[in-house]
Amino acid sequence: MAEPPYGIPIGLEPLVARVLAPNPSPFTFTGTQSYLVGTDTLAVIDPGPDDAAHHGALLQAIGARQVTAILITHHHRDHSPGARALAAATGAPIIGAAPFVGEDAATRSDASFDADYRPDRVLADGEAIEGEGWTLEAVATPGHTSNHLAFALRESGALFSGDHVMGWSTSVVSPPDGNMGQYIASLEKLLGRSDRIYYPGHGDIVEAPQRMVRGMLGHRKQREGQILRRLAAGPERIEPLVAGMYAGLDERLLPAARQSVLAHLIDLDARGLVRQEDGVWSSRP
Structure with missing residues (x-):
């Protein structure tokens, strides 16, 4: 190359x-x-x-x-x-x-x-x-x-x-x-x-910017769905969430992946869909 x-x-x-x-x-x-x-x-x-x-x-x-x-x-x-x-x-x-x-x-x-x-x-x-x-x-x-x-x-x-x-x-x-x-x-x-x-x-x-943006929105909705499904199965800390969602990711990128998952969790919390207590995240009833 x-x-x-x-x-x-x-x-x-x-x-x-x-x-x-x-x-x-x-x-x-x-x-x-x-x-x-x-x-x-x-x-x-x-x-x-x-x-x-x-x-x-x-x-x-x-x-x-x-x-x-x-x-x-x-x-x-x-x-x-x-x-x-x-x-x-x-x-x-x-x-x-x-x-x-x-x-x-x-x-x-x-x-x-x-x-x-x-x-x-x-x-x-x-x-x-x-x-x-x-x-x-x-x-x-x-x-x-x-x-x-x-x-x-x-x-x-x-x-x-x-x-x-x-x-x-x-x-x-x-x-x-x-x-x-x-x-x-x-x-x-x-x-x-x-x-x-x-x-x-x-x-x-x-x-093809419109197609790209639609794809990016779909990707974020997919990540959000992953988080909600995992938390519906039981409370989790952020580290196992990231490990499960980003299996095989270059280790150098894991800190960035963690931050993006955290950003999703904060957004979901603001929307009343999840909650956090002592570093453990769970679905809201």
């Missing part, structure tokens, strides 16, 4: 090019995909990790063109830290997902959280950024993180879906920042849209 084309700008359509960061892992697939939007003036979406090689590749791809906005889908360390060096090099503002401040940041973040993320401007759902020949509209899609945004390119019908919808795997939903109820609601929100194509943060282009 050929090595992925790290650092090489690849044109996807007249207004969009992609540059892949060299940060492959079990959680990032081949790496984080940064996107350049525009022709003469640019927006850069998710400049990726704090990586000198990727920063240099982005600057080379940008060339003499002006960057007018650096857009961030969410605050994870494989998406937002590169914004600081890019802003310093180009003078462009960092715009997009909200930061975490005060005590909330300490309680809601995890090891993948970019604690230094400080945008110059936060976008609300439906707000747009415009450049020469392009318009990017923020689409609030919380769930993977509480501040997650996608960006819709109005001129072409493309959606930059970040980690909410990826082209290789379902997203990890990790409480307390991740929220399964919000994640499912955001999928249902996308199902009601008519975007032509998705450009995700990781993995292949999603060329």
Whole structure:
């Protein structure tokens, strides 16, 4: 198998090019995909990790063109830290997902959280950024993180879906920042849209987005059903639940699987379907 084309700008359509960061892992697939939007003036979406090689590749791809906005889908360390060096090099503002401040940041973040993320401007759902020949509209899609945004390119019908919808795997939903109820609601929100194509943060282009989103909703309903059936047979702690639901999973991914099961349990508890006492989960009568 050929090595992925790290650092090489690849044109996807007249207004969009992609540059892949060299940060492959079990959680990032081949790496984080940064996107350049525009022709003469640019927006850069998710400049990726704090990586000198990727920063240099982005600057080379940008060339003499002006960057007018650096857009961030969410605050994870494989998406937002590169914004600081890019802003310093180009003078462009960092715009997009909200930061975490005060005590909330300490309680809601995890090891993948970019604690230094400080945008110059936060976008609300439906707000747009415009450049020469392009318009990017923020689409609030919380769930993977509480501040997650996608960006819709109005001129072409493309959606930059970040980690909410990826082209290789379902997203990890990790409480307390991740929220399964919000994640499912955001999928249902996308199902009601008519975007032509998705450009995700990781993995292949999603060329049939409605079908993909329906499949992801079905997958989550299947996981929810597994949990309810197991708890109907008797109370369980989360560890045997995860072991039974994810038999044969790569051990490196088990902590993420545990967090997704926990997110489902928290959502089911909020809906009055299960309850927890001293770490033991059971069905509600």
